[in-house]
Amino acid sequence: MKYHRPVLLQKTIEFLDPARGKLFIDATVGGGGHAFELLKRGGKVLGIDRDPEAIKHIKKSQKLKAKSQKLVLVCGNFSQIGEIAKSEGFSQLSGILFDLGVSSHQLEEARRGFSFIHEGPLDMRMDPNLNVRAFDLVNNFDKRRLNEIFKTYSQEELSWPIADAICRARQVKTIETTTELAKIVEAVYARHIKRKNKRIHPATKTFLALRLVVNSELLNLEDSLPQTVDLLEIGGRLVIVSYHSLEDGIVKRFFKQESRLKILTPKPIGPENSEIEANPRARSAKLRVAERI
Numbered sequence: 001m002k003y004h005r006p007v008l009l010q011k012t013i014e015f016l017d018p019a020r021g022k023l024f025i026d027a028t029v030g031g032g033g034h035a036f037e038l039l040k041r042g043g044k045v046l047g048i049d050r051d052p053e054a055i056k057h058i059k060k061s062q063k064l065k066a067k068s069q070k071l072v073l074v075c076g077n078f079s080q081i082g083e084i085a086k087s088e089g090f091s092q093l094s095g096i097l098f099d100l101g102v103s104s105h106q107l108e109e110a111r112r113g114f115s116f117i118h119e120g121p122l123d124m125r126m127d128p129n130l131n132v133r134a135f136d137l138v139n140n141f142d143k144r145r146l147n148e149i150f151k152t153y154s155q156e157e158l159s160w161p162i163a164d165a166i167c168r169a170r171q172v173k174t175i176e177t178t179t180e181l182a183k184i185v186e187a188v189y190a191r192h193i194k195r196k197n198k199r200i201h202p203a204t205k206t207f208l209a210l211r212l213v214v215n216s217e218l219l220n221l222e223d224s225l226p227q228t229v230d231l232l233e234i235g236g237r238l239v240i241v242s243y244h245s246l247e248d249g250i251v252k253r254f255f256k257q258e259s260r261l262k263i264l265t266p267k268p269i270g271p272e273n274s275e276i277e278a279n280p281r282a283r284s285a286k287l288r289v290a291e292r293i
């Protein structure tokens with residue numbers, strides 16, 4: 001299976017406009033889809049990912065052999081992007097790319113615990129060194145806290161009944177797996193929602209909220225953005241693909257408030273229908289771009 005199919009590839013590369021010798025950071029290198037395209041066109045790339053499996057995959061990749069001189073890989077959190085760039089000698093950048101969220105590899109690997117479809121442990125850590133897994137939240141947080149998470153992070157309308165069902169279920173038995181949790185949420189939906197939405201699995205929002213909290217995704221994004229502007233040369237571009245409204249809101253607000261950035265996308269750019277058909281995971285993607293002035 002392909003590690004990950006890059007989303008909005010053509011558009012992001014158009015905005016980054018790589019050419020011989022230009023420097024880039026791909027802050028979420030994942031399967032390298034975007035990074036390899038930048039390298040192919042002559043750019044030099046610092047690729048960061050907090051998931052060691054992503055870094056290992058790219059190092060093994062055939063494509064890298066020919067281009068290894070131009071790609072520097074760091075396993076780390078983009079919340080440290082300033083420090084990482086400094087220690088690798090990357091400054092005066094032509095572009096920085098963030099392609100947020102999870103990779104297909106992370107979603108498809110049952111043992112990583114991101115998916116409600118594949119049975120696996122309730123893990124959801126992008127970085128295996130994190131102390132807290134989804135398991136810990138689901139089995140230890142009280143009802144109010146669970147409700148708060150589901151409401152805040154994924155606007156789950158059934159947050160309270162889901163939190164209640166989780167607390168009841170774990171009194172009988174610890175909730176160990178992704179599919180156990182998915183079944184608990186499905187049962188809540190079956191009780192409360194008469195008309196089923198066949199396109200979206202009932203556990204989608206519950207899983208999204210847990211994933212965001214386990215990986216502190218919004219905090220990391222908020223911490224990293226202010227560090228990016230100093231790394232860009234004048235005319236350098238910050239290119240961000242986000243996949244849900246809370247992420248997109250953080251990016252939008254940051255672009256507006258940072259006086260050294262000119263917004264190049266007054267409205268976010270989404271994928272064409274043809275891309276969504278070929279890759280349904282692209283459906284919610286929103287691209288925003290700003291330029292250092």
Ligand SMILES: C[S@@+](CC[C@H](N)C(=O)[O-])C[C@H]1O[C@@H](n2cnc3c(N)ncnc32)[C@H](O)[C@@H]1O
Pocket residue numbers: 004005006007027028029030031032033034035048049050051054076077078079099100101102103104126220
């Ligand atoms: C959507 S994938 C990127 C896919 C990549 N653009 C490609 O074409 O293959 C998102 C990646 O970002 C990584 N990631 C998410 N949050 C991160 C963070 N705070 N620091 C570093 N990497 C992060 C994930 O581990 C994942 O591999």
